[in-house]
Amino acid sequence: MKAADAIVEVRGLSRVFDVSGPWVSRLIGRERRRTLTAVDGLDFAIYRGETFGLVGESGSGKSTLARMVVGLLGPSQGQVLIDGVDLARTNNRTARRTVRRHMQMIFQDPFASLNPRWRVGDIIAEPICAFPARETGAHSLGKRAIAGRVDELLELVGLHPADAPKFPHEFSGGQRQRIAIARAIAAHPDFIVCDEPTSALDVSIQAQILNLMRDLQERLGLTYLLITHNLAVVRFMATRVGVMYLGRLVEIGDTDALFARPRHPYTRMLLDAVPDLSMSGSPRTPVAGEPPNPIDPPPGCPFHPRCPQAIAICKSERPAFRDNVACHLAHDG
Amino acid sequence: MTGPLLSVRDLRVEFATRKGPLVALDGVSFDIAPGEVLGVVGESGAGKSLTGLAVIGLLDPPGHIAGGEIRLDGERIDDLPPARMRLIRGRRIGIVFQDPLTSLNPLMRVGDQLTETILAHKPLGRRQAREQAIAWLGEVGIPSPEKRIDGYPHEFSGGMRQRVVIALALCAEPQLVIADEPTTALDVSVQAQIISLLKNLTRRHGVAVMLITHDMGVIAETADRVAVMYAGSIVEVGEVHELVRNPLHPYTQGLMAAIPTLAVRARRLAQIPGAVPRLSAIPRGCAFAPRCPRVFERCAERPPLIVVGERGAACWLYDRASAAADVRN
Amino acid sequence: MSETTAPPDGASEPDRTFVGRLRNNDLLASFLASKVTVAAGIVTVILFAAALLAPWIAPTDPFNPATNYLSDSLDPPSFVAGGDSRFLLGTDDQGRDLMSAILYGLRVSLAIGLCSVALGAAIGVSLGLIAGYAGGWTDSAIMRVADVQLTFPAILIALLLDGVAHALLKPANRDESAFAVLVLSIGLSFWVQYARTVRASTMVEKNRDYVLAARLIGLSHTRILFSHILPNVMGPVLVIATINLALAIITEATLSFLGVGLPPTQPSLGTLIRIGQNYLFSGEWWIVTFPSLTLAALVLAVNLLGDWLRDALNPRLK
Numbered sequence: 016m017k018a019a020d021a022i023v024e025v026r027g028l029s030r031v032f033d034v035s036g037p038w039v040s041r042l043i044g045r046e047r048r049r050t051l052t053a054v055d056g057l058d059f060a061i062y063r064g065e066t067f068g069l070v071g072e073s074g075s076g077k078s079t080l081a082r083m084v085v086g087l088l089g090p091s092q093g094q095v096l097i098d099g100v101d102l103a104r105t106n107n108r109t110a111r112r113t114v115r116r117h118m119q120m121i122f123q124d125p126f127a128s129l130n131p132r133w134r135v136g137d138i139i140a141e142p143i144c145a146f147p148a149r150e151t152g153a154h155s156l157g158k159r160a161i162a163g164r165v166d167e168l169l170e171l172v173g174l175h176p177a178d179a180p181k182f183p184h185e186f187s188g189g190q191r192q193r194i195a196i197a198r199a200i201a202a203h204p205d206f207i208v209c210d211e212p213t214s215a216l217d218v219s220i221q222a223q224i225l226n227l228m229r230d231l232q233e234r235l236g237l238t239y240l241l242i243t244h245n246l247a248v249v250r251f252m253a254t255r256v257g258v259m260y261l262g263r264l265v266e267i268g269d270t271d272a273l274f275a276r277p278r279h280p281y282t283r284m285l286l287d288a289v290p291d292l293s294m295s296g297s298p299r300t301p302v303a304g305e306p307p308n309p310i311d312p313p314p315g316c317p318f319h320p321r322c323p324q325a326i327a328i329c330k331s332e333r334p335a336f337r338d339n340v341a342c343h344l345a346h347d348g
Numbered sequence: 349m350t351g352p353l354l355s356v357r358d359l360r361v362e363f364a365t366r367k368g369p370l371v372a373l374d375g376v377s378f379d380i381a382p383g384e385v386l387g388v389v390g391e392s393g394a395g396k397s398l399t400g401l402a403v404i405g406l407l408d409p410p411g412h413i414a415g416g417e418i419r420l421d422g423e424r425i426d427d428l429p430p431a432r433m434r435l436i437r438g439r440r441i442g443i444v445f446q447d448p449l450t451s452l453n454p455l456m457r458v459g460d461q462l463t464e465t466i467l468a469h470k471p472l473g474r475r476q477a478r479e480q481a482i483a484w485l486g487e488v489g490i491p492s493p494e495k496r497i498d499g500y501p502h503e504f505s506g507g508m509r510q511r512v513v514i515a516l517a518l519c520a521e522p523q524l525v526i527a528d529e530p531t532t533a534l535d536v537s538v539q540a541q542i543i544s545l546l547k548n549l550t551r552r553h554g555v556a557v558m559l560i561t562h563d564m565g566v567i568a569e570t571a572d573r574v575a576v577m578y579a580g581s582i583v584e585v586g587e588v589h590e591l592v593r594n595p596l597h598p599y600t601q602g603l604m605a606a607i608p609t610l611a612v613r614a615r616r617l618a619q620i621p622g623a624v625p626r627l628s629a630i631p632r633g634c635a636f637a638p639r640c641p642r643v644f645e646r647c648a649e650r651p652p653l654i655v656v657g658e659r660g661a662a663c664w665l666y667d668r669a670s671a672a673a674d675v676r677n
Numbered sequence: 678m679s680e681t682t683a684p685p686d687g688a689s690e691p692d693r694t695f696v697g698r699l700r701n702n703d704l705l706a707s708f709l710a711s712k713v714t715v716a717a718g719i720v721t722v723i724l725f726a727a728a729l730l731a732p733w734i735a736p737t738d739p740f741n742p743a744t745n746y747l748s749d750s751l752d753p754p755s756f757v758a759g760g761d762s763r764f765l766l767g768t769d770d771q772g773r774d775l776m777s778a779i780l781y782g783l784r785v786s787l788a789i790g791l792c793s794v795a796l797g798a799a800i801g802v803s804l805g806l807i808a809g810y811a812g813g814w815t816d817s818a819i820m821r822v823a824d825v826q827l828t829f830p831a832i833l834i835a836l837l838l839d840g841v842a843h844a845l846l847k848p849a850n851r852d853e854s855a856f857a858v859l860v861l862s863i864g865l866s867f868w869v870q871y872a873r874t875v876r877a878s879t880m881v882e883k884n885r886d887y888v889l890a891a892r893l894i895g896l897s898h899t900r901i902l903f904s905h906i907l908p909n910v911m912g913p914v915l916v917i918a919t920i921n922l923a924l925a926i927i928t929e930a931t932l933s934f935l936g937v938g939l940p941p942t943q944p945s946l947g948t949l950i951r952i953g954q955n956y957l958f959s960g961e962w963w964i965v966t967f968p969s970l971t972l973a974a975l976v977l978a979v980n981l982l983g984d985w986l987r988d989a990l991n992p993r994l995k
Contacts, residue, residue, distance in 0.1 A: 072535040072536060072537060073535050082889075085893055086893075087889055087892060087893065111895070112895065115893070115894060115895045118893075119893065120889075120890065120893055122886040122889070122890065123886075124886055127885045127886040127887065128886035128887055128890055129887055130887040130891075130905055130908075130909070131909065132908035132909055133905075133908075141891070141894065142894050145894045145895065145896065146894070187623055188392075189623060190623075195890075198890070202894075217391035217392055217562065217624070218391060218562065218564070218603060218606050218607055219391060219602065219603060219606045219619065219620045220391075220623065221606070221608075222606035222607075222608075222617035222618065222619040222620075223619045225608070225617055226616055226617055226619055229616070244535070244536055246536070246610060247607070247608040247609055247610055248608055250608060250609070250610050250613055251608040251613060251614055251617060270613065271613065274610060284537060285536060285537065286610065287540075288536050288537045288539065288540035289536055289540075289565065289610060290539070290540065290543065290563065290565030290566050290568065290569045291565055291609055291610045291611075292564060292565055292568050292592055292604070292607060292609055305505050305506075305507050305508070305535075305537070305538055306535055306537070306538075366706065
């Protein structure tokens with residue numbers, strides 16, 4: 016894959032939150048400023064046409080990363096380049112509009128991602144109205160053309176044009192996620208960030224939605240950044256996978272390779288921990304400890320307190336991300 | 349001990365609404381043997397949580413038990429006055445709920461909650477109860493329990509809190525524990541620890557478990573037998589590994605095929621068309637018929653749970669008298 | 678594979694006709710369930726209609742000096758001994774038919790009430806939206822102003838604003854602008870409650886995913902605030918507005934009673950009560966009684982409706 020094919024490039028991305036107490040109480044209590052490093056020096060790229068899966072548990076920083084990639088949150092350090100454009104730093108309005116048009120997001124909670132007071136047809140049409148130029152080259156689109164496009168989108172996601180005048184609360188969770196998908200593809204984006212798109216759905220509905228997402232990817236040539244904690248979903252959907260722990264990337268690789276031969280101890284631990292139907296009954300290595308507090312990370316490698324293979328250097332020196340893995344042992348061995 | 353520990357027969361739960369009663373559970377029957385782990389699995393709206401709530405008598409009005417009986421060790425518990433039910437709850441049936449944040453009183457120290465529970469159900473002095481509380485905290489894997497016993501719930505992490513909740517459920521030494529989605533709110537790595545803790549502890553103390561969850565993987569790890577629920581009734585029941593390897597009911601088959609696994613990258617996930625019917629719109633006859641790939645004329649009539657060897661499936665396909673019977677799939 | 682909203686066999690599609698929707702409407706059912714609320718609703722409708730149609734249904738025009746004869750002044754109601762059959766409820770000190778005066782007074786009182794509620798709501802909702810969405814210094818500034826205002830009783834604020842306005846205006850304009858001044862004073866004294874409620878709801882809604890989705894497309898903040906967030910925070914506003922209406926009417930009546938409200942040439946119910954109070958102990962009881970009863974009925978009915986609305990819209994009570 017040439018670097019030129021990269022839709023998204025993340026370079027040295029960091030995000031720090033100030034979680035100190037209010038100024039007055041800090042003054043009186045002589046407390047220091049406390050910061051939470053949610054994302055710490057990420058470097059990766061997403062190539063056109065692929066599905067990049069990002070896995071991590073709570074505190075891994077994957078949600079913060081998602082929001083930074085789509086521009087809802089600015090970086091403290093580093094850059095996010097979408098099609099070569101740094102959304103957070105560029106002042107060029109046309110460039111910003113172009114980038115926003117190319118990129119969309121599907122959220123986790125199908126009950127909160129649709130405005131409960133808007134009709135479904137209006138919800139789906141909103142991106143179309145916000146970026147009309149791409150459709151026809153003209154600056155505004157007639158109402159009938161928009162309605163036609165909305166009907167087309169509804170059918171594409173497996174719903175019915177008669178659903179357009181209804182309100183979100185008239186639909187089930189799975190159907191609402193379909194509406195969210197219709198909204199996401201309405202303005203012909205190239206790149207969609209999916210933040211836990213099926214975590215709130217039942218298993219059988221999840222299968223429908225994941226199949227739909229893969230079908231749409233083939234039909235429309237989409238690129239996905241899929242963020243989830245569910246390894247089985249990643250196995251099914253992603254072509255490449257990145258594993259995050261406490262704001263850092265610990266391993267990246269092609270899905271098959273990573274699942275067959277995980278190199279980082281955390282990846283191995285995650286794969287072992289998943290209660291998986293196909294692997295039930297086989298012996299497992301016991302898991303230790305819990306995800307640490309991101310405000311107070313351990314020194315050296317953040318995983319060392321839970322790592323069954325930690326050696327002396329792991330406690331003092333943070334491993335660099337090299338050769339697609341951040342582990343002292345993997346670098347040497 | 350002969351006979352099942354918990355016996356539920358034809359349980360019917362209804363919700364009274366302006367437009368008439370809404371049937372949420374329709375003729376649910378199952379047994380739990382002493383020390384057995386029964387998994388109750390189903391998707392949202394299947395009625396699995398309601399079943400658990402009905403057994404411990406915590407149904408919120410307008411929901412109420414409209415029929416059937418629930419027996420614990422042979423005695424009926426579904427028609428007891430609230431005061432007597434309170435004695436059973438906690439002493440003989442323990443509960444573990446999904447959200448450890450709301451299961452613990454945020455204003456009470458963890459040790460006090462444990463001690464209070466022990467004192468309520470066992471004839472011990474305060475100091476002995478506290479020592480037992482410390483012992484329980486150690487057993488559920490909380491490091492330095494004698495120091496942490498005086499902590500407040502917010503000082504514990506999610507996984508630790510859930511361990512405390514398990515200790516609370518087990519400290520009165522109940523015969524049965526009802527666990528409703530005990531690991532759903534936890535991270536993957538912590539989930540595995542809690543599942544194994546639950547399994548080991550209940551085995552060690554001989555406690556039966558009714559494990560309610562939507563996660564088939566958790567059931568496969570933990571349960572001895574499993575009951576699959578759909579739209580308010582049980583559609584299949586049987587030994588867990590057999591059911592996973594060879595599901596009988598078309599819904600269970602569809603469910604198994606829809607679950608993505610780690611083993612191999614599938615081309616496409618098998619999906620069940622349509623969606624779970626709303627409570628107010630459950631079809632007559634077999635509730636799964638509109639979505640079933642093997643539906644036939646007999647399905648217009650509600651199938652009972654038909655015995656198939658050691659297992660049961662509520663499907664006319666397994667009724668030898670049915671014309672289009674196709675027992676092996 | 679299509680997954681429509683069509684229900685499986687055996688179920689019925691919800692009735693979408695207007696009558697069908699009315700029958701299934703929970704709000705309507707709860708309204709009809711309480712006799713007190715229905716009674717309050719009927720009284721409110723009657724009084725609103727009376728006020729609206731006053732120019733047509735009033736027996737006389739009480740403000741036309743040509744039709745008022747001082748010789749008719751202080752006549753008791755027609756059903757009492759000594760009454761004149763022309764005047765159902767009697768006359769006041771100027772010879773005006775009390776019934777007509779009440780109808781017109783009701784009209785004025787309601788007009789001021791509705792306008793000031795609208796003004797207060799407009800200011801309060803806007804400031805609440807801005808405070809909740811912007812956060813930071815803007816939020817603090819607006820809320821501190823609100824807090825300061827809340828330390829004063831609304832009546833005092835209305836009096837203050839009223840006095841300032843009167844001082845600024847020339848005496849000749851005072852009477853004509855009395856209406857506008859009253860609406861302004863009362864409206865400005867009531868915005869805080871709206872602002873606080875809307876601010877709280879806005880702070881919740883602005884972090885929800887549908888707002889993030891709108892921000893993603895690059896919509897302007899104003900657009901997001903008024904198209905997306907406003908419809909979702911309006912619920913409690915209706916309840917506050919209803920109860921506020923009663924309060925506004927009482928406040929206006931109080932101000933008029935104190936003599937700083939509407940002048941006797943366009944009397945509201947409050948002015949009539951003031952006039953009547955002077956005659957109460959000299960035996961002409963009707964001049965104060967009937968306007969007071971009307972005012973009480975109006976305020977009570979509106980208050981009861983507001984109570985019902987608040988309980989009906991509260992999801993936790995269901």
